[in-house]
Amino acid sequence: MYALVDGNNFYVSCERVFRPSLQGRPVVVLSNNDGCAIARSNEAKALGIKMGAPWFQIRHMEDSEGLVALSANFTLYGDMSDRVMSLAAGLGPTQEIYSIDESFIGLAGVRGDLVDRGRRIRARILAWTGVPCGVGIGSTKTLAKLANHIAKMAERKPGAYPPELAQVCNLSALPAADLDSVLSATEVGEVWGVGRRIGAALQEAGVRTVLDLVHSDPATIRRRWGVVLERTVRELQGMPCVGLDDAPAPKKEIACTRSFGRPITDLPPLIEAVSEFAGRAAEKLRKQDGHAGQVLVFAHTSPHRPGPRFHRSVIVPLRRPTADTPALVRAAVAGLHQIYQPGYDLIKAGVMLLDLTPASRVQQELALEDDSADPTRARLMVAMDALNGRYGKGTVHAASTGMHDNRREWGMRQERRTPNYTTAWDEVPVARA
DNA sequence: TCTGGGGTCCTAGGACCC
């Protein structure tokens, strides 16, 4: 048995904790560069604002509907996430943190009324963090996910589902007939693992509701759509095919990519940006105690705008796997020189670290031909990470990243960012009596 | 004017091997 706990409209809920005046209003949180909506309050959803809607297309609702837009504040959301996760863990013996706002809880051995238990944990999370959550319970992860969706819809759209399923929904406790009517009231596209493409194709084939999918033959599904969907069908039928992953494997690739605040054409600011991306990625790499064997760098023009297109990438192999920031930055910049061509309005670039191996697996070499394998360099990197952790990102960085002021040229737009209420002393809110 | 960022898994096809 599994539960899925996830924050309602998570980013918006985090912002509302510190700005209660946003309750009841249509609110969206915008992606980096204030590009598009990546979280929407229920009121914003009711206005018809879609996930990923470009800000410039919905901006008019600021005046007409009182829509509030905020720039994403991932530092705040990450910290709030830690708090919510540690409380959600109280639901059962094991936990898989699936995303910033979702975790699966393994309920094996948990006794008593699961819905009751879910309601108590939900109330505690709300009281202690201010974030409202939904709890879905089912005999497989896919069913728990579906139950979570139903818990939310039952709360948001009264009448869509039986009201007692709101907020906390246990599908495995439902009588068969009730379960069927709930499943037939839900479209296939809502199922975890059925995306836009397959959802549309299933509809086309006459599989419209979740109940239709449950009644389909797994072997046929496999032949036509592949094993992934077959597993989904079996999970919906109650056969567990996906286990709880409470010790996530180290990443196989690590990326740092950004859209720029405005287009870049010249090489120097591009070198700064790519250097910073490589440095950030290197930090993540060291956090998982890994080495990279290859560095990929890419840059491209906007796919949405007219004009000459540019879209290139190159993989730079490293002579020896490393987590050394200067070595990775050098490789990224060398790659950038290979692909760069003047005369294009580039709006995005990025660095990916590939061919990752555990740092413990070091290839011995006779001669140290560069300093990236020098053991004192590893200690330098530890010191660098510690400084940046203590005094803030970018306190110490590779020289080619340039000084912070230059970022005006390529840094992202964030016109509506809220303070780091919980992670920066000078931004902690002050309560007045 | 203005459209995010970071991942995973699966499959098909080609290269290569004995």
Added chain:
DNA sequence: TCTGGGGTCCTAGGACCC
């Protein structure tokens, strides 16, 4: 008309997730 059989590894691309 005929073209061996079986296997591994790699890569690119598609689909999905939040």
